[in-house]
Each structure stands twice: as C-alpha cells, then as structure tokens.
Amino acid sequence: MIVDLTLELSEETTVYPGDPRVEIRKWTAIEKDGYYTNALFLGEHSGTHVDAPAHFIPGGKTIDEIPLERFIGKGVVLDVSSLNENIKPQDITKSAEVVLFYTGGREVYLSEEGAKYLVELGVKVVGIDAPTIGDSSTHKVLLSNEVVIFENLTNLQKLIGKEFTFFGVPLKIKNGSGSPVRAFAIIKEEE
Ligand SMILES: [Zn+2]
Numbered sequence: 001m002i003v004d005l006t007l008e009l010s011e012e013t014t015v016y017p018g019d020p021r022v023e024i025r026k027w028t029a030i031e032k033d034g035y036y037t038n039a040l041f042l043g044e045h046s047g048t049h050v051d052a053p054a055h056f057i058p059g060g061k062t063i064d065e066i067p068l069e070r071f072i073g074k075g076v077v078l079d080v081s082s083l084n085e086n087i088k089p090q091d092i093t094k095s096a097e098v099v100l101f102y103t104g105g106r107e108v109y110l111s112e113e114g115a116k117y118l119v120e121l122g123v124k125v126v127g128i129d130a131p132t133i134g135d136s137s138t139h140k141v142l143l144s145n146e147v148v149i150f151e152n153l154t155n156l157q158k159l160i161g162k163e164f165t166f167f168g169v170p171l172k173i174k175n176g177s178g179s180p181v182r183a184f185a186i187i188k189e190e191e
Pocket of ligand 1: 051151178
C-alpha cells in the first residue's frame with residue numbers, strides 16, 4: 001500500500017516566514033492556445049521539501065550533487081505528539097535509515113542533542129510533519145553530517161508501528177539548497 005506524505009502545493013500553501021509565496025500562474029489555456037500549462041514561482045523550501053547540506057553549511061553538497069539512493073530507505077515513525085519539550089535522545093526509541101517524527105501539529109522540534117544522537121546511530125534521513133526540524137544548530141548537526149532533512153511531511157500517523165520504505169525525491173536543481181518533493185511510503189503488507 002502507498003501512503004502519500006506530501007502536502008498540496010497551491011497559492012494557499014503556508015510558507016516559512018520570509019520565504020516567497022507560491023504563485024501558480026495560468027500560462028496557456030486550451031481555448032486560446034490549444035494546450036493548458038501553468039508557470040510556477042516558488043521557493044525551494046515550499047510545501048513538503050528536502051534540505052540539502054548547502055542550506056546551512058558553506059561548501060556543503062547542493063541538491064543536484066546528492067545521489068538518489070540518499071532519498072530512499074527503510075523507515076520508522078516516532079510518535080512525539082505527546083511530548084511537552086523538544087525531542088531528546090531518550091525519546092528516540094527506534095531507529096532506521098529514515099527516521100520520521102509525527103508531532104500531529106504539536107510544536108515540538110528535534111533538539112541539537114537529539115540530532116547528534118541520530119548522527120551517531122547512522123541515520124541518513126530525518127523528517128518531520130512541521131515546517132522545520134528545529135533551530136539552526138539542529139540543522140547544522142544534521143546537514144554537516146550529510147543527513148538530509150524532510151520538512152512539512154503529512155500523513156505520518158498512518159505509518160506508526162508499520163514497516164515501510166520511504167521515498168522523497170527532489171528536483172535536480174543545479175546548485176539548489178533543497179527542493180519540493182513528492183514524498184511517499186510503501187508499507188509492507190501483512191501476510
Ligand atoms: Zn527547508
């Protein structure tokens with residue numbers, strides 16, 4: 001079974017403070033031009049997206065330089081929706097190549113210590129259903145270790161307690177700091 005982990009991208013999409021608003025402009029119409037297309041104006045970090053190391057690390061890899069294998073892996077969802085404080089190492093009770101945090105809209109983020117712990121565990125992808133994984137120190141710990149970060153994921157509650165493979169493939173934006181993605185998970189069916 002496939003679970004879509006992606007937010008809809010539209011002019012109503014909420015963007016991180018300071019980021020450009022998403023604009024989707026009608027470019028051609030069937031009645032007038034014979035075919036229908038839109039032109040997009042959007043930041044690299046709009047909607048469900050991935051952060052590349054270059055987002056915070058000078059000289060870090062840009063999105064086009066990261067191999068595709070990096071965006072696919074066996075995943076686990078940690079339910080942090082009842083935490084009252086940011087996510088610490090002791091809250092990370094399970095691990096996999098891809099570790100995703102379900103906050104359910106609660107404003108809890110990954111602490112710097114939590115990020116260091118994930119790096120020690122050898123995690124290669126971290127994700128959250130919030131506009132940001134944490135503050136700049138958390139970003140720097142993860143990105144300087146080439147752990148890519150998925151933000152604004154959705155539907156993570158559907159993956160709690162399941163075995164799944166995560167996919168979150170970016171556009172190949174030359175020198176990009178990140179990219180919107182279509183993220184999804186394939187759940188292993190129970191026999
Ligand atoms: Zn981002």
